[in-house]
Amino acid sequence: VKALLSVLAGALLALVVGDLLILGVGQSPAEVYRLLLEGTWGNPYGFAQVIYKATTLTFTGLAVALALRAGLFNIGAEAQLALGGFAASVMGLALPHSIPAPIAITACVVAAAFGGAAGGAVPGALNAWFGANEVITTILLNFVVLFFLNWVVTAHLHVPETVHTPAFTNGTVPRLSAFIPAFRGSAANVIVILAIGAAIVTGWFVFRTRYGYQLRAVGLSPDAAEAAGIVPARVRVATFTLAGALAGMGGTNFVLGYKHYYEDGFSGGAGLIGIAVALAGRAHPLGIILAALAFATLSQGGLAIHALVPKQMADILQGVVILAIAIASRQRS
C-alpha cells in the first residue's frame, strides 16, 4: 500500500508540474492530456510504439532490479545496453547467410547477453575484489564504454557519413506489424516476447532458486549471508554479470528488431530510466513491466503533444517522477 501511495504521489506531482508548464505556454491541460492518451494508448501505432519503448526499459529495469536485490546499485545499464547492441550487430555481420534464421537470431541474442555481461562483470569485480563503490565505477564506466564504442564504430565499422555499422539481414526478427497490420510503421517487434520471458525467468531465478536465495541473502545482510556459508564477493560478481547480460539483451530490441545495425547513442538514456523503472516497480518483475509501460507512455506521449507543447515537457515530467521515486526510496541512515 505504501508503495502504491508513493507511486500515486509521484504521478500527482508530475501532473501538477505538467499543468503549470502547459498553462505557462498558454494551452489547456485537459486538451494536452487528451492528446497524450490518444497518441499513445488511443491508436494502434501509438500503442505499438509504447510497447517498443517499454521493451528496452523492461530489460534495463530488470538489470537494475536484479542488482538491487543483491544490495548493489547498477547505474551502468546504459553502457551494458550499448555493449549488448553492439555485440549483437557484430554477430549479425559476422554470420554467413547460409545459417538458418532461428540459429542466427539465437546467436545474436547470446552475443548481446555476453556483451552486456562483460560490461557488468567489470564493476562487479571492482566492487567485490577491490571494494570500489559500484555506483561511481558504473557511472564512470558508462563514459569509458561509450567513448570506446564510439571509437570502434567511427574508426573501423561505420557506413561513411553515418555513425552506425552496416546493416545485416541474417539474425533480424520480424516486427509485430507482420502479424498485426494495424501496427504498421511502428518499430515494435517480437523481442517484446523475449522481454516478458526475461522478466518471468528473472523472477523465478530470484524468488524460486537457491542462487536467487543467496543473492537476496547478500542483499539483506552480507554478514549473515557470510555466516551461513555464502561468499558475498562471488555472489556480487555473478549478480552484476547477470544484470549486465539482461541489459545487454535489451540491445536486441533496437538492433535485431528495428534498425538491423548498431548506431552510436542508440541507448539514449534507457539505461538511466531503467533505474527509475526498477525502483518504481519495486524490483519485482510485474512491477517493472508496468513501470516500463508508464515511462514508455510518457516518452511516446511527448511526441504526440508536440504540436501544442514542446515535447521536452516529457523529459521534465520524467525528471519530476524520478525525483518523487527518489523521495519514496529513502536513504540509508
Added chain:
Amino acid sequence: MIGLILQIVRLATPYLFAAAGGTIAEQSGIVSLGLEGYMLAGACAAAFGSYYGGSVWSGVLCGAMGGAVFAAIHGIATIRFRADQIVSGIAINILAVGSTRFALRVAFGSSSNSPRVPGGASGLLEIAGLLSIFAVSAVIDRTRFGLRLRAAGEHPEAATSVGISVSRIRGVAVVASGILAGLGGTFLALDQHQFSDEMTAGRGFIALAAVIFGRWQPVRVGAACLLFAAAEAVEINLQGTSTIPSQFVAMIPYVLTIVALAGIVGRSVPPAALGKSGH
C-alpha cells in the same frame, strides 16, 4: 609554453568551479551526481540573463542562480525529504536537460541553441575558477563552518549531539555547490556567447571524477582538474598528428578515477557519512 598553460586553465575553468562545488557538498555528506545538471542549468540561465539583461553581469548573476535553484531542489529532496541521494542526482540531471531544452524551445523556438548573447568576462571567470578551489580549501580547513561541515560529512550523529544542525550545514553546502557549478556553466555560455543544447557535455561528471580522484581534498581536486584539462589540451594540440584516438584521451579522467577507486595506487576514501541521512 605560456600559451599552453593559459589553454589548460581555460579548459579547466568549468571543472574547477564544479569540482570546488562538488567538494564542499560531498564533504558535508551530500552526493553530487547532479553537478552536470547544475552546470547545464547555470549555462542556460547565464545565456538568458545575458540576453534579456543585456550585460555580462546579469548573465553571471543568473548563471549562479540557475545552478543554485537546481542544487536547492536536490537539497530539499535529500535533506528535508531524505530522498535517495543517487536517484535524486540522476533526476536533477534529467530535469536540467529537459528544462533547458524546454526553455530554449519556448523562448527562442529552437531545439539546438540560443541566439548570440552578450558574453565575455572569460579572464575574470578563469581567475575566479582557480580562486574558488582555494576559497573552498580555506573555508573547509580554516573556518568554524568548515569544521562543522566536515563533522556533518564524517559523524553526523556526533555533530547533532553537540548542537550542530546537520541539515542546515548540508543545505548551505549544497546550494554553494550549485552556485559554483552554475558559474562553471556560466563561463561556458558567456565564453561561447550562446547556450546550446547539452553544452556541458559531461563536464560535470569529469568534475565529479576530479573530486574523487583528488580524494575530496580541495587542492588535490584542483590539481586533478588541471591534469584532466592538460590531457585535453595536449590532444587538441596534437589533433590530426597524434596516433592516439581522441576517444581514448577523453577516457583518461574516468579511467584514472576508476584506478584510484580500486585502490591500485592508494585508495581514495570518501567522507564516512556520504550518501547517508543525517538523522
